[in-house]
Amino acid sequence: xxxxxxxxxxxxxxxxxxxxxxxxxxxxxxxxxxxxxxxxxxxxxxxxxxxxxxxxxxxxxxxxxxxxxxxxxxxxxxxxxxxxxxxxxxxxxxxxxxxxxxxxxxxxxxxxxxxxxxxxxxxxxxxxxxxxxxxxxxxxxxxxxxxxxxxxxxxxxxxxxxxxxxxxxxxxxxxxxxxxxxxxxxxxxxxxxxxxxxxxxxxxxxxxxxxxxxxxxxxxxxxxxxxxxxxxxxxxxxxxxxxxxxxxxxxxxxxxxxxxxxxxxxxxxxxxxxxxxxxxxxxxxxxxxxxxxxxxxxxxxxxxxxxxxxxxxxxxxxxxxxxxxxxxxxxxxxxxxxxxxxxxxxxxxxxxxxxxxxxxxxxxxxxxxxxxxxxxxxxxxxxxxxxxxxxxxxxxxxxxxxxxxxxxxxxxxxxxxxxxxxxxxxxxxxxxxxxxxxxxxxxxxxxxxxxxxxxxxxxxxxxxxxxxxxxxxxxxxxxxxxxxxxxxxxxxxxxx
RNA sequence: GCCCCCAUCGUCUAACGGUUAGGACGCCAGGCUUUCAAUCUGGUAACCCGGGUUCGACUCCCGGUGGGGGCACCA
Numbered sequence: 269x270x271x272x273x274x275x276x277x278x279x280x281x282x283x284x285x286x287x288x289x290x291x292x293x294x295x296x297x298x299x300x301x302x303x304x305x306x307x308x309x310x311x312x313x314x315x316x317x318x319x320x321x322x323x324x325x326x327x328x329x330x331x332x333x334x335x336x337x338x339x340x341x342x343x344x345x346x347x348x349x350x351x352x353x354x355x356x357x358x359x360x361x362x363x364x365x366x367x368x369x370x371x372x373x374x375x376x377x378x379x380x381x382x383x384x385x386x387x388x389x390x391x392x393x394x395x396x397x398x399x400x401x402x403x404x405x406x407x408x409x410x411x412x413x414x415x416x417x418x419x420x421x422x423x424x425x426x427x428x429x430x431x432x433x434x435x436x437x438x439x440x441x442x443x444x445x446x447x448x449x450x451x452x453x454x455x456x457x458x459x460x461x462x463x464x465x466x467x468x469x470x471x472x473x474x475x476x477x478x479x480x481x482x483x484x485x486x487x488x489x490x491x492x493x494x495x496x497x498x499x500x501x502x503x504x505x506x507x508x509x510x511x512x513x514x515x516x517x518x519x520x521x522x523x524x525x526x527x528x529x530x531x532x533x534x535x536x537x538x539x540x541x542x543x544x545x546x547x548x549x550x551x552x553x554x555x556x557x558x559x560x561x562x563x564x565x566x567x568x569x570x571x572x573x574x575x576x577x578x579x580x581x582x583x584x585x586x587x588x589x590x591x592x593x594x595x596x597x598x599x600x601x602x603x604x605x606x607x608x609x610x611x612x613x614x615x616x617x618x619x620x621x622x623x624x625x626x627x628x629x630x631x632x633x634x635x636x637x638x639x640x641x642x643x644x645x646x647x648x649x650x651x652x653x654x655x656x657x658x659x660x661x662x663x664x665x666x667x668x669x670x671x672x673x674x675x676x677x678x679x680x681x682x683x684x685x686x687x688x689x690x691x692x693x694x695x696x697x698x699x700x701x702x703x704x705x706x707x708x709x710x711x712x713x714x715x716x717x718x719x720x721x722x723x724x725x726x727x728x729x730x731x732x733x734x735x736x737x738x739x740x741x742x743x744x745x746x747x748x749x750x751x752x753x754x755x756x757x758x759x760x761x762x763x764x
Numbered sequence: 765g766c767c768c769c770c771a772u773c774g775u776c777u778a779a780c781g782g783u784u785a786g787g788a789c790g791c792c793a794g795g796c797u798u799u800c801a802a803u804c805u806g807g808u809a810a811c812c813c814g815g816g817u818u819c820g821a822c823u824c825c826c827g828g829u830g831g832g833g834g835c836a837c838c839a
Contacts, residue, residue, distance in 0.1 A: 281839050316838060373837070385765045388835050416837055433769070442767050442835085450837040457839050481768060481834040504770080504832090511831065539776095542788090546777055550787045569777080572832060576775050579789045589802075632801035661799090693798095708798040720800035 274306035274471045278332075278339070279346075279461070281313040282324035285522035286331030288575065289476060289506045289514060292540040296503055297474045298337045299541070299563040309468055310342035315460050317347070331523045335533050336556060341468075346460055349467065353455035356463045356493060357417050357448050365492035366448060368405040369396040370415045391444040392418065417449035419459075419489065426484035431472075431501035432568045438484040446485060458482055462489040465498060474501040474565070477572070501565050504544050504572040514575055526580075530603055530636025532596065535584040543573045553586045581634035588630045593623035600626050600643075603636040609647040624730050628722045645716040646731055651739060653746075657719035661709040668747035670700060671710055675740040678733075686729040693725070714743035 278294040280286065286294075301308035310332075314320040329343065360366035369392075380390040396405070397420060409415060421444070427437035448459040455463070461482075465473065480502050490497050508518035520526060526536055538554050546569065547554075547562045554562075588596060601622075604610045615622050629642045645651065664670075677692040693711070697704040712724050715736060721727050728736050 279839095283839075313839060319838075369837095376837095385835095389765050391766090391835085436768075438768070444835085447837055452837080454837090456837070461839090476833090477769070478833055482839095484768095502769085507832075509775085513832080542776065544776090548778070550778080552776095552788050571770055571777095573777095574775060576789070579776065582789055585802085638801095657799095703798095705798055712799065718800090722799095722801080724798065 274301065274304050275309060275469055276301050276306060276472050276474055277309040277311050277465070277468065277470050278337075279311045279313050279464075279475075280328050281316065281319075282321060282328060283316070283319040284324060285524055286328045287514070287521045288523060288540065290328075291331060291335060291523045291536075292506060292543060293474065293476055293503060294332060294337050295335065295537060295540050296501075296545070296563075296568070298339075299559055300472065300474060300565060301340075302560040303563045306471075307340045308338075309344065309470070310339035311344045311346060311464060311468070312342075313346045313457075313460070315346050315454065315457070327524065334527055335523065335537055344464075344468070346464060349460065349464055350454065352467060353460050353463045354449065354453060357455065357459060360419065360448065360489075360492055361417060363492070364402075364420070366417050366419050367397050367402070367445075368400070368409055368415045369418045369445075369447070370400065370405075370408065370413060371395055372414075392446075394445055397445065414451045416447045416451055418445040419448050419485070419492070421445050421485075421488060426487050428483065428487060428497070428500055430480075431474075431499055431565045432504075433480075433502060433570055436480065436483070438481075440484070440488075443484060443488075448489075458485050459489060462486050462493070462495075466490070466493065466495045470498050472499045472501060472565075474503065477502045477505050501568065503568055504570060506543060507572050507574050509574060509576075511574065518575070519577070528602075528606075528636070530599055530633075530639055531580065531584050532587045532591070532599065534591075535580065535587040538587065539580045539583050543575070544569050544571075553583065553590070555590075585634045588633060591630075593626040593630070596630065597623060597626060599636075600629075600639055603640055604643055604647065607640045609640065609643060621730070628726060628730055631722070642721070645718075645721075645727075646735075651717045651742065653713065653717045654719060657713045657717065660719060661713045662747060664706070664710075667710050668744050670696075670702075670707055671714055671740055671747070672744050673700065674707055674711060675737060675744070678728075678736065678740075681733075684729065684733045686725045689728050690725045710743075711740075715739050 276297045278290075278297045280290050280294075298308050300306070312320075312325050312328075314325070325343070332339070357366065361368070371392075376390075376392075379393065380387070382390075396418070400408075405415075421440050423440060425437050425439050426443075427435060430436050446458065447456050449455055483500055483502075487497060506514050508514045510518075512518075514521055520529065523536065527533075534556065537556055537559065541554065541559050541563070542552070545563070545567050547567060549562075551558075597619075601610075601612070601615050604615070605612060625643065625646050629639055633639045633642065661667075673696055674693060677696050678689065681688055681692065693707050694704050697707050700706075708724055709719075712721050712727070713719065715721075715724070715727055715731060731739075
């Protein structure tokens, strides 16, 4: 339609889940397309049918949808372009840019063995280019003799101006006459990619650094096919904390795992964008809209980056608190159900209350574990007391009596809300001649079992009258049942 | 073995020949607070090494070193 509008693509192979490196490549393509008002094409590179699967394709689409990376065209399947790939190979054959090779795998293996590094140092020796003339090759091919098609790499150097690296060049002498069509007539990656990118009129190829060494081969193919070159932008890789390529042993690598860990898509996108790209300003927290607005290829860094979970979680907390409870409800909901703390029906029924709980928890949460841990006292009928919290805040012999006084005080309340609860507690403290803290901390342990929680009056208000009374009664009972602490001495419960 | 890319605090990064080398995460200390978190204030910490070019190099050039990637009838 509009030839001046950039067209970019994300082209994952469906051999695994969408991992963070792939997600970032997709993100950069998407950000660029949205920034310039271009078109974002999604293409599934499924020419390796052995390793590809429909399930993995779906997993990748799910990952992109979760991140909010919507595509304008596709998903197209590379395998559907088989006819065109073959036709392009044929054109190469016709214009002399490629030739048929009858060398068998075994024969190549044998020649390879002579090389310094048997697996990598061998470069195809052009046996069939030198010994089989075009006419004879056509005849043997027509007779059905198995063969591959090899690209004839020309002399000289191949150079391009990379949008992130600047000028890069390779000596063609270092590139062997690579195969473009297998014995079975299917295309090899480099041909399929170039053929597809030409057909889809891709103007900017934004992909991982690991493709730099494929680029000269692809440029040679573009030229041999008489097509205009796209602009190339090679973005740096993402490494694990040890500086090695990110892999499973570093922890979660698939974006879906972060989804289940309670990371918000906004936070993931924000984090990934900042890994290898900088706006040039000091802004750290971005919405997707802000990223789209500020993104540019020029801001992409050349250095590979290390995945830092801490910063991701910090960003998650930032985004958690920029969102209203209604926004993050689905995420928390899934976590609570998965943890067995609540049922979908219950959360639906008590939605307004559920949102109050979320508002209480999100401030001090960075991931799903934090949320679930904090949510437990509001959902679970059982209460687990943290030993250290008990030792620290229930050590006073008068604790039981004080909590009982508090329970009685709360019982007089007509309305169950924060300010009233606070008033009662402070009044009781005064009557007992103690600081409010002497009631607040024991109360916190009684209600949550923990030494830390949100403001205790909010907690009590949200928790509700029935549960607070039950918890106080349970605490008093427990305290009265235990052997009395030696007065004045260090608590027997306290650890040395 | 050959080819290519890269190099600023522990980590993510800013700097585009002249700055007390800035910000963020983390960490430490303090303020606020009923605890924790959030937040605020302060602190800790970096130009890989060696040569050039230049009046002057984090910045430009060359060489090392280190890290990463690639070199298949995988993608």
